Amino acid sequence: MAIPQLDLPIQLQQKGKKDLSPTVMAELNRAIEKLQHIKGKDEIYAWHNIAKIYAYQNQFDKAIVYFEKVYQKDNSSLNFDNLILSIHQSGQYAVAIEKLLLYVQEKRDDELLNKLLNLLLLYPRQDDIKQTQKILCLFNDEKYQSYHQRFEDILSRIHLLDQFQLSLEDYCFMNDIYENILDKFYYGYGMVFDCDEAIEHDGLFQKIHIFEAEAEDILELNHLYEQKIERMIEQGQLTIEKYIDIISKYNFSFVIHTETQEEWENSRASS
Amino acid sequence: MHHHNFYDSVSSTQANASEIDFRNAMSRIYYYVYHEILSLIEKYTDLKIIYDELKGQYSSHKLLQNVFFTYTTRSKSLQYAHIANSLKTLHNLRCDADYHLDEQIKFADYNSMLFEVRDLQQKLQRIYKDAFNMEIKSPSKTTVFKRGEKVDNSKDEKTEKSTKPNFQFVD
Numbered sequence: 387m388a389i390p391q392l393d394l395p396i397q398l399q400q401k402g403k404k405d406l407s408p409t410v411m412a413e414l415n416r417a418i419e420k421l422q423h424i425k426g427k428d429e430i431y432a433w434h435n436i437a438k439i440y441a442y443q444n445q446f447d448k449a450i451v452y453f454e455k456v457y458q459k460d461n462s463s464l465n466f467d468n469l470i471l472s473i474h475q476s477g478q479y480a481v482a483i484e485k486l487l488l489y490v491q492e493k494r495d496d497e498l499l500n501k502l503l504n505l506l507l508l509y510p511r512q513d514d515i516k517q518t519q520k521i522l523c524l525f526n527d528e529k530y531q532s533y534h535q536r537f538e539d540i541l542s543r544i545h546l547l548d549q550f551q552l553s554l555e556d557y558c559f560m561n562d563i564y565e566n567i568l569d570k571f572y573y574g575y576g577m578v579f580d581c582d583e584a585i586e587h588d589g590l591f592q593k594i595h596i597f598e599a600e601a602e603d604i605l606e607l608n609h610l611y612e613q614k615i616e617r618m619i620e621q622g623q624l625t626i627e628k629y630i631d632i633i634s635k636y637n638f639s640f641v642i643h644t645e646t647q648e649e650w651e652n653s654r655a656s657s
Numbered sequence: 658m659h660h661h662n663f664y665d666s667v668s669s670t671q672a673n674a675s676e677i678d679f680r681n682a683m684s685r686i687y688y689y690v691y692h693e694i695l696s697l698i699e700k701y702t703d704l705k706i707i708y709d710e711l712k713g714q715y716s717s718h719k720l721l722q723n724v725f726f727t728y729t730t731r732s733k734s735l736q737y738a739h740i741a742n743s744l745k746t747l748h749n750l751r752c753d754a755d756y757h758l759d760e761q762i763k764f765a766d767y768n769s770m771l772f773e774v775r776d777l778q779q780k781l782q783r784i785y786k787d788a789f790n791m792e793i794k795s796p797s798k799t800t801v802f803k804r805g806e807k808v809d810n811s812k813d814e815k816t817e818k819s820t821k822p823n824f825q826f827v828d
Contacts, residue, residue, distance in 0.1 A: 642765060
């Protein structure tokens, strides 16, 4: 699906830090209004772009509604992928995984299986793991060997959580906080979660590699993270003692690259 | 020797430096931070009392983190937990630089660590005005000038394990 020439704000065609200044928000809202008047054969394009604008504005629940409408009209795997991404960004990772499991099992879609495995590494709940194991039996071809390896990585991660006495719930909780911050801060970003379990770290240490960004973003990302934790404690969703217990076993840092994820992956492959 | 010398010895590290330079710089910068925090603890009685209580129970690095974690629960002020968390992150990055030779360390790792240090510095200065007065400098983001020569540092690389696809909606 090509981006239609509908005077869309330039932000939607770029990657990087979201600009939610009043001027940009007004421009985005004007674009939504224009798109809502489009009918007929361009309707799907209009919904698709409305959804993207809502995602840009961090209104993920509204983005889901429009991606759902697109998918109802055209149930391609690309549209399903967008729907899943918006569900995930809204913080409903369990729902996203459940939908992916059903879809992959039914359609035998290897690209979405790839996405499922990525999510499971961050949210490795037992029932989902069991179901994925069954699904993987449908992908026995040699070209899917890396998928089986990644499934083993997920099992190893669960083992590590046991080793460091970090509950699955706390592990998922922290990953969700970080993903949520990144989704609200960047638009269309590349990301690699790289978890290190060395004994020197005295727990799990997750480095999140971000691409096409600037290192000073770390100051804002850390600030957003701290604000979020403070809010959760104020609202009684977390206690100080519980928070200290989690971060003394599992903490994060950002590594910010100015290059693209593709460039980084190519250089990794060649080294 | 003053602990500032740790930072001074690597503060001129440029974006086009070698991997070993980045590793050394990350390690020295961590120890600069370590001693900065240690001298801060010595200066403030509330922190020093906890330090003395916990001494001998933990490694020197974990001890520093735990002084701030403990002070968080005593003061019920989360800002000390954020300081402890930053210290833990910096220690983890230093361990990567010193122990994990199978993983490449590049400019992005070093530069990101500098911003983590700057972040810790800001957190500390909000509470302790006299803390951490050293200016932490990051090399230029896109180009650096060394010995009168313009150097392109855009070929920043990194080798890692698990990948995640772009978080971008598909058109």
